[in-house]
Amino acid sequence: DAGVIQSPRHEVTEMGQEVTLRCKPISGHDYLFWYRQTMMRGLELLIYFNNNVPIDDSGMPEDRFSAKMPNASFSTLKIQPSEPRDSAVYFCASSLSSLGTGLQYEQYFGPGTRLTVT
């Protein structure tokens, strides 16, 4: 398996522009997570999905951020309009859960998208 795939790997955009980050989870995994990493705040959970349904989006900073998972093999994180403070590395991760308990096994992280908003 190719692992979790994210694109683009690097994105530089101007303030006010729309940014779309993409993620393809590992095939068969039923959980998908979006994280943001900054020097100031470290790693933070933004939102996660289970079986394509958003479960917890309490980490999404504000209405400018939205995430979708139209099917089991694709998710997007969109920022509109982007601001310089959104500059960070955005990670997508996926995991499998136990059929019996629903608890996750370990998470597999993608390589991240480094976003710079000027």
Add this chain to the structure above:
Amino acid sequence: KNEVEQSPQNLTAQEGEFITINCSYSVGISALHWLQQHPGGGIVSLFMLSSGKKKHGRLIATINIQEKHSSLHITASHPRDSAVYICAVRFATNKLIFGTGTLLAVQP
């Protein structure tokens, strides 16, 4: 107060030394993860544990549920172990909360 606290924040060791990184958390959890992030930025899951001890090569992770504490040990450390080590706790909701990380530098 952070729900997950790691110590030390920075650690410099000589090659071959035994290394311990600690993680304490304040609430009940369903599991604890240890992650490794290399200078290139990629994140790798090292361990997921909910009790006892796990070993993989030179890495050992332990957890004490009663004391809400976990340790990551590296035996016979090597410069290639230089990375940021991150502790994360998982709640029954499957949400992860991360520690601030420990920056480890192993000098030859």
